[in-house]
Amino acid sequence: MLKNNPYADVRSRIGRPMFIPFAVVGDPDPRRSPDVIRTLIEHGADALELGFPFSDPPADGPVIQQADLRALRAGTKIDDCFRILGEVRKLTDVPLGILVYYNLVLQRGADRFYRDCADCGVTSVLVADLPLEHAQEVLPAAQRHNVAPVFMASELTSAERFEQIAAVADGYLYVVSYLGVTGVENSAVEEKMGRVLRAARQHVTLPLCVGFGIHTPRQVEAAVRAGADGVIVGSRIVRESPDLKKIAAVCDELRAAIIG
Amino acid sequence: MKSLGRFGKYGGCYVTELLIPALTAVEEAFLACKDDPAFNRELHRLLQDFAGRPTPLTEMKRLGGQWGCTLVLKREDLLHGGAHKTNNVIGQALLAERMGRKELIAETGAGQHGVATAMAGALFALPVKIFMGAADIKRQYPNVQRMELFGAEVIPITAGSQTLKDAINEAMRYWTAHSKEAYYVFGTVAGPHPFPTLVAHFQSVIGTEARAQCLEKFGRLPHTVCACVGGGSNAIGTFRAFLADSEVQLVGVEAAGEGLDSGKHGAALNQGRPGSLHGAYSRCLQDEDGQIREAHSISAGLDYPGVGPEHSQLRDSGRARYVAATDDEALAALLLLTKQEGIIPALEPAHALAAAQKLALSLAQNDILLITLSGRGDKDLGEVFSWLENHAQK
Structure with a gap:
């Protein structure tokens, strides 16, 4: 375990769920990427989730995949990603x-x-x-460098698996809000989210952050009501990249849904 | 999971946590079925009565005479559906049925696996979704029509290189969201555990038959066994039966595309480095950061930047060796077999033929050279004629 858990610290300090916006590092290109991330910070990020661009990202939807490819086509290398992270840490x-x-x-x-x-101040x-x-x-490398x-x-996720995850996880638990894609009623999503969060809470003491397919203020509100400690918003923000004004507007709207 | 499906240091199950329950269920069903007599009776019945097994082992007297060896082809082109993919798909559709899944999904490159899955969907009365790169749809259109005729929904993938690797990404995404209802019929011996093991199991009928047919016909084992390698399922299916016959040389043939030095090829074993792609640790084409490179081949079925982990292990151990044939060499081999023997091979096994012609130089007339003819070439006529046109202009 980390000596202290910055996610838990923020959660308890602000006394409400965290707003965690996502961006692809290097999107749209290494030069403008810091501006995108700065916009997330200036518009109320309680924590940041930043993705390294990868050519074949099967866990991401088409919007984030496109941003990955945009960053790669613009020449983003992994060295650039770490350089950008270093800049972000200063902000x-x-x-x-x-x-x-x-x-x-x-x-x-x-x-x-x-x-x-660790050198760039990455938390998790x-x-x-x-x-x-x-x-x-x-895990040994993560522990060695306190990440x-x-x-x-x-x-x-079964109870048994939650226990195994609880034994090694740190920072926060990324809780996938729901697995079906389209046409799911909001009330059904909220109920599902509540079930997963309650199950997770029985095994895991870390902050529970909900992500995957959160696009609307109503979904954010649902996550908050279901008991999330944080809400991760990815595609909805990345879709607007690199338009900083639109990114700012999305952040403001979704963050407001948390604060209520 | 019961195991991580390692082949030496290769293999594994590098997928998101969200897919682990689905893969665990497939592994469990596979372990329960693979030695179950009732399951195997049903599989055998379908392979025999529906798909037309055993496929013949045909001697190519004319070409063999010219090449100075005893040349035999394992005729997976004669399997129902037109390629070896049917072996795997029938096995997996039976598994899906046993698991009570309500839908089959699959990725496809050349379209052969998509056609086979669509066919199985019709046979088992299960709806089918096929994920296929938009570029592949264009160059393999007859196969798209066949899939649709079987009632499958073909979903075009416009992301990335619009080929097999992008279709796999999209199929995995869909499966992540629908793993409780859908069964993912993986098409080759790549991907996360248990697929490399499971697909090899269902394809090993190729080599098992070929070995027995060879002994029956000639009273001896082949000198060399040769098969093309994209993901590598027909090659593993052929090689497995001969792994213990140390005197039998095993040669896999990758796509050299426009040449191994051109950077435009699909030769993951010849030119790739170990890495993690689509759930498996195996050799793949990648840059120094680990970004996956786009593969190239005239044959959509070999146009893949990765390869099954068992091939990486066979390469490292030296039990099999891997060579490559270019687009032009494959085309020439396709025309050769067509004109000399009256068989139009698919472009994929045409790569194996092209490489085998060189291997034959060191063989004696009595030495048996066995090539797996993994599919028929009807689907490739468009490619063949446009190549002929370009060639005539040059």
């Missing part, structure tokens, strides 16, 4: 979470990857395609 002291695909960690070497994260890393079964491939390993859970 803010909110918790800084990274979302990355395993091959990028693997090719850099897990130790070097987590050391670079979620490796999207590294389930518990393979977690030991990065919190974040794990995911969903309505399909």
